[in-house]
Amino acid sequence: MRFKSIFWSFGPSIVGWKYCRPILCLDGTFLLGKYRGTLLAAVGVDGNGGLYPLAFVVVESESIESWIWFLQMLHDLIVSTHSRPDLCIISNKHAGLIRGCCEIFPWAAHRHCLRHLRENFKKVLRRLAIPNCDAVCDKMYWAGNTDDIKIHERHMRDIQNIKKEAYDWLMERDRTKWALTYDGGFRYGVMTTNASECFNGVLRRARRLPIQGLIMSIYYNLVSLFIKRTTKVEQWTASDGSAFVPHTKAVLELAGRQARRSPQPTQINNHEFKVFDMSCSSFHFVITSPQTCIYSCGHPQIYHMPSKHAVTALSSRRWDHNAFVSTYYSLVCYKENAILLCVFTENVKPVRISAPF
Template identity: 50%
Template sequence: MEHIKNAKQEAYDCLIQRDVSKWSLLFDNGCRYSIMTTNASECFNGVLKCARGLPIQGLVMSIYYNLVSLFMRCSTEVEKWKMAAESDLVPRIMGMLQRTEREARRCPEPITINRGEFEVVDSACKTHKVEVLTPEKCACTCNKQQLHHLPFVHVISVAGHRRWNHNAFVSQYYTLNSYKVIYSGLFHVVPPNDVWPNFNEGAGIIPLLAPAFRRRAGRPRTTRFRNTMDEAQSSSNKRCGHCKRNGHNRETCSYNLASSR
């Protein structure tokens, strides 16, 4: 916040006046489960990209059948997972927990401060406090447990030390039953348009009119504007001899006017 304040006072004042829990992951009390992006909607937009140029009726039907396909596919997957009976958790969460378990084994044995408080030193030699509030709920000073609702290295280390099942600290929304409930909605066959209700202003069925604005000249843009979040981080160790920055050389340097000529 101090960096924002030094860069632009108006932006700092605007953020301070807003509810911090609406834009800060740290103060949202874990309601977002660490998700702060619109990647889910962007993925669905990619699925519907081929249908954006269709008329409205075709666009609606494309969205409908894509949703039907998604729900059917996910419902089939969860039934296969339940038949395998490997765990009550979805496979992605199980994979994350297994990786975290291997990392927790490299930590020293936790120190019991009292019955519900423990001191854990991780592999980076950083000390964290793990507080067990209830048998199914705990908190850690790294805040990962509160943000992700998943046991990470420090909590799993304490659970292994006390012979507890660390799966008890996993949120219920990561279970197969919750996954099944999410995609349990039913769809029905859309009736033919000859039985659709006609225009009736009293019943709230109004005609769909053309937009009140005119399209601009030229071909419409079909791809979204890319920003700095779309740029891949450079893994190159090259150092430019002109601007002394990493990731490129003198020939491709945007600050070298001689190379651009």
């Protein structure tokens, strides 16, 4: 008998993930100490931007076979991963992840981690002998991370003028996979796998433990994390009457302040508006109902919450812009998740242990 691999996830985490944004950040890290191997993790993001560890696997190495097996276990043992049609997987585009996503999650949007893409782009620039690689990489990162298509196009033109081969390399990667402006709203503004990287950092010392010790360390780390989260929910409920989590509340308040300083929108008809900002840029809005809006500003579609331009247009009709905020940012969803986390901290046992592949 020889240990090969193990997949595990905790029951309340599985059930509670449906209240989080439909995003999974996949990444791996090496185990240290006497027992070598690789820990792969699937980490989600909750409505307030916090980490939501969902599933883990320990394998011999980060190979094509191990990633495919991990994705197959996610699909088979965590039903919510294939019951959410808007699922988005963010990764470093390892060959096993590309193949596994195509075979196991063909409907999911597979997006590139912008930080990993930046590192790969830097290697390309060095092979092309382009001076000042960091400045060109920064332009690529700004082009990918902006929600303004004009800024994106300006940085892409700069890269094309510096070296056409570098520009062509980026275009071959399909801008819908790495540029926020072409994303279609699947990312919810999450551009990197930092969620997985941060949780791997939490487990820095645990990575030296044997497998059983590693699993128990992850268990106790999750218990500690969820206890803090449930305490915060109680504080927010007692001190604040907002319908949204604090991060979303702050974003909406900022959009409201900026909208009050913006010029009055030009009303084309009962449903169409042209909104101007302080830079004299104009945006076209078609408001068909208190919950439906068509806009030329990509911000609401990308982040699933209204921008300052949308708030300006909706205020002119005296409609509540909060109706355009995704339910994942609501305090109700966060509370439902917290109830499950309370169960997790009271009576928890590891569940859904899978046999090796």
